[in-house]
Amino acid sequence: MAARNTARKRAFQILFEGDQRGADVLTVLADWVRHSRSDTRQPPVSEYTMQLVEGYAEHTRRIDELIAQYAVGWTLDRMPVVDRNILRLGAYELIWVDETPDAVVLDEMVQLAKEFSTDESPSFVNGLLGRLKELKPSLRREQ
Numbered sequence: 001m002a003a004r005n006t007a008r009k010r011a012f013q014i015l016f017e018g019d020q021r022g023a024d025v026l027t028v029l030a031d032w033v034r035h036s037r038s039d040t041r042q043p044p045v046s047e048y049t050m051q052l053v054e055g056y057a058e059h060t061r062r063i064d065e066l067i068a069q070y071a072v073g074w075t076l077d078r079m080p081v082v083d084r085n086i087l088r089l090g091a092y093e094l095i096w097v098d099e100t101p102d103a104v105v106l107d108e109m110v111q112l113a114k115e116f117s118t119d120e121s122p123s124f125v126n127g128l129l130g131r132l133k134e135l136k137p138s139l140r141r142e143q
Contacts, residue, residue: 004100007048008089008108012116014053015085025060029053056092063091066139070131082117083124090129095139102133 014032018025029050036042056063067087068076076084090109093100106129113121132139 003046004048005108005111007046007052008093009112010043010045010049011052011056012085012089012112014049015056015088016081019081019085024057025053026057052089052093052097055096056088059092059096060088063088063095066091066095066132067128070135071128080117080121083113083121086112086117086121086125087128090125091132094129094132095136102136106130106133 010032014028015025017023018028021028029045032042033045033050036044064076067079067084071079071087079087086109089112090105094102094105097105106126109129110122110126113125117125
């Protein structure tokens with residue numbers, strides 16, 4: 001499972017970079033792939049990383065609506081950039097990737113928050129994604 005962990009971390013980094021630069025995540029993904037093929041110092045971009053980024057890109061509007069709707073006390077724009085992108089990745093994988101158990105998604109996103117964000121972020125990420133997990137059956141019907 002370490003490969004999936006690394007794939008998620010890279011997908012998060014791509015989403016984060018796109019958000020910071022105001023760039024399309026698919027453009028950032030293409031840059032990462034191109035760099036990994038032309039520079040041996042760059043790690044390859046896995047298929048799962050590509051799947052996560054492309055899936056997020058396909059559902060961006062709906063994912064942001066869900067985060068904005070269920071993030072109590074936070075607007076999407078005021079949310080820390082790291083947390084916003086962890087939540088985006090987690091929401092995509094939780095709702096649209098059936099092969100990954102929900103508990104694994106929550107645990108992986110909480111770990112990303114612990115590694116890259118503030119002390120309060122893991123509980124915030126866990127709480128919001130936990131709410132989306134509870135609502136998953138109705139959210140999937142709305143697709």
